[in-house]
Amino acid sequence: MSKKISLGVAATIALIAMAVTFSLTMVISMNMFNSTVSSVKDKERQYNKLSEIDRFVRANEYFTINEDTLNDTLAAGYMLGINDKYARYYTASAYSEMQAQESGKLTGIGVAVVKDTSSGYGRIIRVYDNSPASENGLEVRGFITAIDGTPTNSMADTAAITSALLGEDGTTTSITYLTPDRQEQSYDLVHTNYNTPTVSYQITGENCGYIRIDAFTTSTGNEFKSAVDSLKEQGATSFVFDLRDNTGDNLNTALVSADYCVPAGLIAQQEDRDGNVTDLRMSDETEITQPMVCLVNGSTAGGAELFANALKKMGGATLVGTTTAGKGVVMSDAQSFSDGSAAFITIGLLLDNEGQSWNDTGLNPDIDAALSADEQSAYYDFTIDTDPQINRAVSTAQALAGQG
Template sequence: MNRKISLGMAVTIVILAMTVTFSITMLLAMRLFDSTVSSVKEKESMYNKLAEVDRYVRGNDYYDIDETVLYDRLSAGYLLGTGDKYARYYTASAYTDLINVQNGTLLGIGVELAIDQSGYAKVTKVYTDSPAQEAGIKVGDYITAVDGNDVKSMSGVDAVQTRLRGESGTSVNVTWLDSEASEHNADLTHSGYTATTVDSALLQDSVGYIKIWQFDGTTPSELDYALRSLTASGATSLVFDLRDNGGGILEDAISCIDLITPEGTLAYAEDKYGNRTLLGSSTGESAIALPLVCLVNGNTASAAELFASSLRTLSGARLVGTTTMGKGTIQSSPQRLSDGSAVVVTVAKLLCGDGSCFDGTGLTVDVERSLTADEQTSYYDFTLDTDPQIQRAVSTAQQLSGTTTVGGVNEAASSAAAEDAGADSEVSAESESAAESEAVSESEATSFEASSEAAESAASSNG
């Protein structure tokens, strides 16, 4: 039986609905107002404090104030005060230089540098057909001055590289010392050259070695070429050297991982509210079936850590070296401000495909191989044949593929005896030849070491 609602009842229901809606709206509005007022009061307090400091300084400071420098330092200090250790402030000129470098307007001289114990900039890589190569600068040389300015007075490698940059056709005066400590000086004209991010070589006739310096737009194609070349040359295992790789462009790192791993999820971005966004997956179409090793250290960071973690999770790769940096966050692209400056802030946490996160902890290795104090001093002098960490990675790769040579096993056993061998025992147990190495006599070990040293001394320096 249908019942009709009286007009009075209908009006009452409408009034109740309006009352409830109004109450909820007012409650939300009051909360928003309270939040806004609180925010306004906090900002007012901050501005009042800055104004108070400004009044006192301008009224009493002996020195004149450079307004541009003051505003830049205030902006940089604000980001520092947020507690975001990866936030960065670019002055207007620094941001312009950044854009020009990315666009190819500003060019370097074609070298990679590192500041070692000497305090000068040691050349660790020279690019083909670059101004540096044409001038005769070689790996192992030291750049001591740029345009007459002593390198020791500059604040780090980035400052040296900045001094070396210039527009195409312009020149920079460079002073350097060669391997015999002979000084050279030349004006190098900036011109185009190809800056590669991947180097590769076949070691001990069976181990494919791939050094990835950083991840950018050219890295996926360079890595693909290296993988094809090494497998065609008969590589039975692969070693990826990610030491000192600070990351780069995350999307390009994910593309590189896709070239190697089987099908699977690779990474998520998680915002501060816990919301996750899928960053990429591997199709598995070009999965590498060979045993894999990733060589890492404390300067392996961000996208490079994701690369190593993904290869371990999806492809069973072994990590050799030392614990990585632990930078598992994602930063924004530079946000340009009205005066031409720019800021970068952390926008999300980087999660691996399995949901794990290495931020703050880094990736622990499967085979520990740290450098001794003497080895650290000689770090930039090592070649592919003399680098003890590369030797350990190669030995691990050979054990995984079952192609370990007696000399290779002996090197691993000797290194393990000099340091904590706990992590290595698991890998050694997987190889029958590794067990046999324990039976090598002392005289044989001496013979193997002498042969290894002879081979190392004959090897040429690798760029």
């Protein structure tokens, strides 16, 4: 009798378990179905709206539609509308240029320019060795006022001027050039391949090793290590790392460079959208034992902020300058598309070795060294010896080394 009861109970439990499992499966399935239906409805609404606009335009538009421009603009608009201020879409040509810049090998005339705030012209801030620009005597602090007949002050920004100066190997660009002493000259320059180093360095002050890191690209890690080693051999007793205007796009290279400066330990972490935290890099025992100063400003961002923060938290570095940009996020690898275009989106939040984020707030300097209005207007005229922010950073490094 008891055996029959046991079998009955077991059968009842099995039926209840089956019912619970079935109910749970139905709930999960319904949730998945509702989510899918909602997603399909949202996409249908998007496509319907675009279709309505497209029908209206094609039925009435007077001007000819450039289909490539339209598609690129739609893609760029999508990235602007996803609530990710760092998401970017690159056309095929823009992505190709970005890859060339990332590799440090460009094809053009061999200058780095910025759009001058007062004149709007392309101000030359770097002339690269073994390039058409250097061979023709173009100089830092000169201006490019026109490219192929188009005034540079009519171009949208620095990126537009830079893009106009690039081109396929062997093609020619005509420029109008204003020398630093304001003599106008014209050149027809043939595009060639040239290298764009991201690191420059020298001994300054009283045995202070000054290293300027313009950007973090695939070549920066090796360049940085060579610079540090060279300055150590020259007797550097302290270091200043100039990270001003460094947008820090290559996060991995920034981690590698920081690794060379700080003692063993966790450098940084990444938090994904589900709250999962993973380690990005552990540093080895190699480190810089001399006092370190990081010079930063409001355009120091991304990997450059990570570098400065790691050196401060792990290596005791002092930050000099102004509050940084506050771009503490991890970007995706490039997602390339069939037409050669590409996009990047944010995939995580950057955290330091203590699990703290500086996203949207930036890093505050230990020593404020803001430029006055007059100094800001003369920013690109300064040299290492006359730049007031560099002078403040160097004097801080020397004091930390017991030389001030």
